[in-house]
Amino acid sequence: MxxxxxxxxxxxxxxxxxxxxxxxxxxxxxxxxxxxxxxxxxxxxxxxxxxxxxxxxxxxxxxxxxxxxxxxxxxxxxxxxxxxxxxxxxxxxxxxxxxxxxxxxxxxxxxxxxxxxxxxxxxxxxxxxxxxxxxxxxxxxxxxxxxxTLYYYKLAPKQLAKFRDKDSLTLPPHVRPRVASDRDALWELYEETIPSYIRLVEERSPSDFSMTPVQLALEQVKKSTKRSEALHFVVEDPHRRCLVASIDLYAQHRALPHVVQFILHPAYGDMAEQLLTYALHQAAQISINPVLIGSFESQRAKRDAIQALGFKKVTSDFLxxxxxxxxxxxxxxxxxxxxxxxxxxxxxxxxxxxx
Ligand SMILES: CC(C)(COP(=O)(O)OP(=O)(O)OC[C@H]1O[C@@H](n2cnc3c(N)ncnc32)[C@H](O)[C@@H]1OP(=O)(O)O)[C@@H](O)C(=O)NCCC(=O)NCCS
Incomplete structure (x- = not known):
């Protein structure tokens, strides 16, 4: 062989x-x-x-x-x-x-x-x-x-359509688009949010939180050819001067699912539903496709919010x-x-x- x-x-x-x-x-x-x-x-x-x-x-x-x-x-x-x-x-x-x-x-x-x-x-x-x-x-x-254990959830297009209506949306406070200088704050958020036993295995470093010019250019190309859009948001706590959440939305103009990546500091778990609603609202503006999201077993607040918003579990995977x-x-x-x-x-x- x-x-x-x-x-x-x-x-x-x-x-x-x-x-x-x-x-x-x-x-x-x-x-x-x-x-x-x-x-x-x-x-x-x-x-x-x-x-x-x-x-x-x-x-x-x-x-x-x-x-x-x-x-x-x-x-x-x-x-x-x-x-x-x-x-x-x-x-x-x-x-x-x-x-x-x-x-x-x-x-x-x-x-x-x-x-x-x-x-x-x-x-x-x-x-x-x-x-x-x-x-x-x-x-x-x-x-x-x-x-x-990692859980993956899917939101059906019919459910996503409900998030299209702007009037029903309360904009979460202190949400803004991510910028290149957020790199170190994102690393801090990751370090404080993801349990050490997972970080040990993921072996990530601050460089993994950089947006390279090539990446940004490719996202622009995909957007201009109407294939997909990548939206990156962060949420700040202005009093503590730190980031408390990041949302990355890879939204498809084609017949493919949107994907949401969501990191939320456990101390701000109460914001999970509101922030995910915001992400779904953004996705629904682009096209009504299924939405996929994953969660580690330790991310309780995130999972509760995912389920409350109508996502259904598709798989449980062992890492x-x-x-x-x-x-x-x-x-x-x-x-x-x-x-x-x-x-x-x-x-x-x-x-x-x-x-
Ligand atoms: C899983 C898969 C890749 C195994 O391929 P394979 O070449 O048959 O596996 P090997 O012959 O190298 O087996 C190595 C060991 O795996 C385990 N194993 C493989 N097939 C198994 C089976 N059907 N039941 C139980 N154990 C099995 C055994 O421990 C085996 O060692 P042993 O023969 O000494 O008992 C194959 O079944 C496959 O392609 N499955 C579909 C795709 C898939 O599920 N991929 C994994 C996705 S994460």
């Missing part, structure tokens, strides 16, 4: 595996996965070019395949989840039914652990449907542990984590630039001192 990064000629096999393994799962999130793969194939030279240098789309389609007798037996799709590329997320893994139960998935995972560990990967994460026993067993066998066993994180002393970010340099332990 040959495990390697995917090529253009692998697309028929890749599409077949995605169709067999993921159609149902993605449908629950209102995504036509086969169509998405076809679209990536149509622009593959551009995707390949973008994969060669750092940019927001560098890992749009980072797939490794297992090839057996000229057939694509399985695939794994990965993406980095932090600025420094120390945390890699397994977006998808699947094996063609003809090849299941023969160790293909296990071999694919071992191969990508090796590949990305050589490129600075320190930690691997994934989300798996809590009812997917074969996959959970596979992950446990390859060193992942269950870490937390699973696997550390690169040969590395630990130690506080660094230099260089100053990274220390400012609160980021720790990886230190590789020598398994055989003196060898």
């Amino acid at each position: 040959n495990i390697r990064p995917s090529r253009y000629r692998d697309f028929p096999g890749i599409k077949e595996i995605f169709a067999v393994a993921f159609t149902e799962e993605y449908q629950r999130r209102e995504v036509d996965i086969v169509r998405r793969i076809e679209k990536i194939r149509a622009v593959y030279p551009v995707v390949k070019l973008l994969s060669c240098f750092p940019n927001p789309y560098q890992h749009l389609f980072t797939v490794h395949v297992a090839e057996e007798d000229g057939r694509i037996a399985g695939l794994v799709q990965m993406s980095p989840r932090n600025h420094y590329g120390t945390r890699w997320h397994i977006d998808n893994i699947a094996v063609h039914p003809d090849f299941r139960g023969k160790g293909v998935a296990q071999a694919l995972l071992q191969s990508v652990f090796e590949y990305y560990s050589q490129r600075g990967g320190l930690r691997y994460t994934l989300e798996v449907d809590a009812s997917n026993q074969p996959a959970i067993k596979l992950y446990e066998k390859t060193g992942f542990r269950r870490y937390s 699973m984590v696997r550390d690169n066993a040969e590395t630990i994180l130690l506080p660094q002393t230099a260089p100053a630039e990274k220390a400012k970010d609160g980021f720790f340099n990886p230190v590789t332990l020598n398994k055989h001192p003196g060898s």
Whole structure:
């Protein structure tokens, strides 16, 4: 069996595996996965070019395949989840039914652990449907542990339509569009809001809260071509001079769901419903599509508000984590630039001192 990064000629096999393994799962999130793969194939030279240098789309389609007798037996799709590329997320893994139960998935995972560990990967994460026993067993066998639970909710278009009416909306106080200089305040909000055990795994740094010029330009292009709009809001507490919430809304002009990302300081939990109502009102101005939102199990106020506004739970996923066993994180002393970010340099332990 040959495990390697995917090529253009692998697309028929890749599409077949995605169709067999993921159609149902993605449908629950209102995504036509086969169509998405076809679209990536149509622009593959551009995707390949973008994969060669750092940019927001560098890992749009980072797939490794297992090839057996000229057939694509399985695939794994990965993406980095932090600025420094120390945390890699397994977006998808699947094996063609003809090849299941023969160790293909296990071999694919071992191969990508090796590949990305050589490129600075320190930690691997994934989300798996809590009812997917074969996959959970596979992950446990390859060193992942269950870490937390994530809930995903969907609001039906009919429900979203109710948020269109401006008269019924009380504008939350101190809401304003996010600006580039909010980066450090957003980092502080994140540090105070997300429990430390989740932050430890997410391995984010202040750089992850920057809006790069490339990102902003791409959002403008999408807006001008009427594909989607990205709206970024923050909420300030003017007395304490800090941010208490951030809302990122990725709203679609097309037949795709809107996505809301929402961070709210637990001390301001009472504002959850009002802020989400505001976000839904904004989404409803753009188009009446389904809306998706996720929440960790610890985010009680957010979940209560989500349910009160008519969202229905679509999945409960386990967040699973696997550390690169040969590395630990130690506080660094230099260089100053990274220390400012609160980021720790990886230190590789020598398994055989003196060898
Ligand atoms: C999950 C999946 C990727 C496993 O692929 P595979 O190549 O058959 O798995 P492997 O042969 O490498 O199995 C490795 C280990 O996983 C576990 N496992 C795999 N399939 C299993 C099953 N049907 N039931 C229970 N455990 C299973 C076992 O622990 C197995 O080790 P063992 O054979 O020594 O007992 C495959 O079933 C699949 O493509 N499913 C649909 C897509 C999917 O659910 N992907 C995960 C989304 S998060």
